[in-house]
Amino acid sequence: xxxxxxxxxxxxDCILSFPAMEHLKxxxxxxxxxxxxxxxxxxADAVRGLASTGxxxxxxxxxxxxxxxxxxxxxFDSVVSWYGAGRSEFRExxxxxxxxxxxxxxxxxxxxxGHATDFFAQxxxxxxxxxxxxxxxxxxxxxxxxxxxAGAMRRESIVVQPFSGSAKKNWPLERYxxxxxxxxxAVEWTAGPEEDLANxxxxxxxxxxxxxxxxGRLYIGNDSGITHLAAAVGVPTVALFGxxxxxxxxxxxxxxxxxxxxxxxxxxxxxxxTAANRLLDSQ
Numbered sequence: 001x002x003x004x005x006x007x008x009x010x011x012x013d014c015i016l017s018f019p020a021m022e023h024l025k026x027x028x029x030x031x032x033x034x035x036x037x038x039x040x041x042x043x044a045d046a047v048r049g050l051a052s053t054g055x056x057x058x059x060x061x062x063x064x065x066x067x068x069x070x071x072x073x074x075x076f077d078s079v080v081s082w083y084g085a086g087r088s089e090f091r092e093x094x095x096x097x098x099x100x101x102x103x104x105x106x107x108x109x110x111x112x113x114g115h116a117t118d119f120f121a122q123x124x125x126x127x128x129x130x131x132x133x134x135x136x137x138x139x140x141x142x143x144x145x146x147x148x149x150a151g152a153m154r155r156e157s158i159v160v161q162p163f164s165g166s167a168k169k170n171w172p173l174e175r176y177x178x179x180x181x182x183x184x185x186a187v188e189w190t191a192g193p194e195e196d197l198a199n200x201x202x203x204x205x206x207x208x209x210x211x212x213x214x215x216g217r218l219y220i221g222n223d224s225g226i227t228h229l230a231a232a233v234g235v236p237t238v239a240l241f242g243x244x245x246x247x248x249x250x251x252x253x254x255x256x257x258x259x260x261x262x263x264x265x266x267x268x269x270x271x272x273x274t275a276a277n278r279l280l281d282s283q
Contacts (some may be wrong), residue, residue, distance in 0.1 A: 001026040004073070006081040007033050008050060009106055010165065011206070011225025012249070015040070015132045015232055016117045017082065023126035024080055032083075039207030040229070042135050050083070059089030065097075073097045080124070082106040108248060116248050131252040134232040136214045157188045158276070159216035159235070163195045164224035171222055171240045171264050171272075173197075178269050183276060185217060190226075218279055220272065222264070223249065231256050236279040240267060255279055 003026035007014055014037045021031065022043040031041050035049035050056065054069045073079065078100050084090035085103040094101045108119040118128040162176045180187040190209070191200035203209040209226070210233050213219055219230035220238045223246075231237045231253030238257050239250060242264030250258045257275040261267040 001078065002028045002076045003078045003080065004076040005029065005031045006083045007031065008083045011037060012228040013107065015228040017120040018132040019117055019130035020120035020124045020126050023124055036206050039205050040134055040210060059087055059093045065093055070097055073099055112248060117252055132232040134210055136211050136233050155215050156217055157186045158183055158218045158220065159188050159190060159213050161190050161221040161224065161226045163191055164222040169223045169242050169244065169264065171267055175269055179272055182273055184280065218276060220276060227251050238272060238275045238279065240264060240272065
């Protein structure tokens with residue numbers, strides 16, 4: 001059985017769907033995901049960035065599916081797609097290849113009361129309660145290495161990523177700085193390429209970032225894809241939530257503490273400090 005999984009979405013959305021995707025493991029499995037997520041997929045035989053496939057042009061206007069893409073799709077016995085579920089033209093174009101196709105919603109519906117990971121699992125018949133896992137070299141979980149990046153030495157520092165995809169999700173930077181002064185270990189700041197933060201450690205790809213985060217003693221960050229990444233590599237994680245419902249979107253991990261206030265600025269430094277110390281004391 002040759003199976004193709006197509007999964008669009010933000011970093012966190014993709015990570016939370018990993019247990020469902022892994023459940024679909026076949027003799028040969030290929031995964032097409034957004035470019036930044038390619039280096040994180042631990043369970044596929046091959047992974048491609050969506051933009052490189054030409055899939056985004058399928059079903060658009062009078063454009064025909066490129067012959068190379070059609071041949072690629074027809075090399076699979078099964079296609080499971082979280083991409084294009086709401087686009088009839090796209091679905092028809094894929095089904096016209098003759099390959100058995102299955103389409104799923106890319107996000108839980110409004111008002112869904114469970115966790116997103118369980119929603120994705122239910123779509124494909126996987127059990128509930130699973131946790132996304134991204135094995136890295138030297139990770140404390142001892143999982144099979146998948147991301148071969150050097151430098152996974154355990155550090156005594158605490159990793160902090162003070163940004164997210166939305167300003168409403170961000171705990172004020174000055175609170176993070178106050179917290180950093182009070183934490184019992186040195187803080188290593190990290191940020192994305194477009195985020196303005198002096199002295200931040202930055203990486204060209206998420207696989208390298210995952211490797212580096214896994215060596216920290218603790219991670220603290222907002223509701224973001226990087227916070228889901230931290231939980232998935234097994235580092236103890238404090239996740240700060242504002243307007244988003246953590247019942248649906250909280251990161252899942254063995255040592256994850258979620259704090260929430262809406263607006264997020266109402267979260268007190270002392271409460272984040274208490275959560276951080278609790279995780280540090282449990283190590």
